[in-house]
Amino acid sequence: MTNDTHILLLDDEKNYLLVLEALLTDAGYKVTAINDPETGLAFLDESDVDVIVTDMKMPKITGQNVLDHVKKRFAHIPVLIMTAFGSIEGAVEVMKTGAFDYITKPFSNDELLLSVQNAAELALAHRRYRLLAEAMEQRFGPRQIVGNSRAIRDVLTMVERAAPSKSTVLITGESGTGKELVARAIHYSSPRKDGPFISVNCMALNAGVLESELFGHEKGSFTGATAMKRGRFEMAHGGTLFLDEIGELSHDMQVKLLRVLQERTFERVGGSAPIEVDIRVVAATNKNLLEEVGKGSFREDLYYRLNVVQVELPPLRERREDIPLLAAHFVHKYAEDNELPQKNFSPEALDYLTGYEWPGNIRQLENIVERCMVLTPSATIGVEDLPHEIRDEETQLKSAVDLLPVKLDLADTLDKLEAALIRRALVRSEFVQVKAAELLGISKSLLQYKLKKYGITGH
Secondary structure (H helix, E strand, O other): OHHHOEEEEEOOOHHHHHHHHHHHHHOOOEEEEEOOHHHHHHHHHHOOOOEEEEEOOOOOOOHHHHHHHHHHHOOOOOEEEEEOOOOHHHHHHHHHOOOOEEEEOOOOHHHHHHHHHHHHHHHHHHHHHHHHHHHHHHHHOHHHOOOOOHHHHHHHHHHHHHOOOOOOEEEEOOOOOOHHHHHHHHHHOOOOOOOOEEEEEOOOOOHHHHHHHHHOEOOOOOOOOOOOEOOHHHHOOOOEEEEEOHHHOOHHHHHHHHHHHHHOEEOOEOOOOOEEOOOEEEEEEOOOHHHHHHHOOOOHHHHHHHOOEEEEOOOHHHOHHHHHHHHHHHHHHHHHHOOOOOOEEOHHHHHHHHHOOOOOHHHHHHHHHHHHHHHOOOOEEOHHHOOHHHHOHHHHHHHHHHOOOOOOOHHHHHHHHHHHHHHHHHHHOOOOHHHHHHHHOOOHHHHHHHHHHHOOOOO
16 A cells, blocks of 8 residues: 555655655655645645645744645645644644544654554545545446437536536436436436435335335334434435335335435434435436326325426437447447457348347346346347247237227327337438338339428428
């Protein structure tokens, strides 16, 4: 650890500086010793420093000035203050303003080395945290939302606009469309990205357990409560709380959630002391909550409290042009995860993937790509390597029909089906109308008539 720790020494007394530099270098640290504090601050602005050890009384710039500068611009760097005029009052004051430690000259070598070691360990923890935060941001940031369709670009625009605010966000869409991924992208694009992201699936827990999970409980509040437990709201303080499947909340839990959203306070189960939280709530559902409000199964006031900003995720069948990009993304992911060689889908296999209706959306596509990566021995995944339900055209048609409601307007449904087939042909032909018309077995002029009829852009 010490060989990677860079220490900046600031002291206007050259003799002290030489002694300290030798002591810390012998201990294995990388040391930069500067006897002019102005030069030291300039060096700090241009270099990667882990720990600062500075004298308190120096001409022009004091150790307190150095500390104030560091706290404003490099808050993660621990600062040790040295002085020959130490006092308990001075130590208290400098610690209050953010110094890591306060050492009085003359000091023993062991005392200084122990303090520097503790500061170096803190610096290492900060460094690891920053690397982890960067990795999390890369893994869950907006760049992980793969696609170039108009629909997904609209989603990314909403994420970009909503992220900086504190407003509650409601994410809607079918199961498997990536609602939690979008919730994480909002979090990691927001000023709260260094805070926690806490996720709760409201459907996975019954009402009694969910209340304790969300709000925590006091010791002895119910049988089995042998200790106080913090709930997800407390755990999310300073960050984002993601409530998935929000449409499954009971009426009682809806009332309690509404109160927290309104007042930003709650009590643990069995407790009476109000607890204040600073959180941003992102909720998600695959239900039409406005319809649920009409049925009386979801509170109207809670709906409008949640639906400040709505992000609607399109099903995969409505963004078919993104399927090759998503497939390539998952190929790369599972090649790395399983230490497998990179593979690719043949053009014919991609045609089948693009033409499938994907009732399970992106989650189903990811599952199939992983299966193909594991089971396909060659570098190219062909049609024969796809699961039966993907490559069988009769099964594909049945899958599409099964998604339709039993009661429907036949003429309107046939129009929608024709429009969907035209869109698929355009995607497969890379939006070359002549080729799309050939795939559909119609003339180019008839295709152009139908593009105008259904309001399809054709590019």
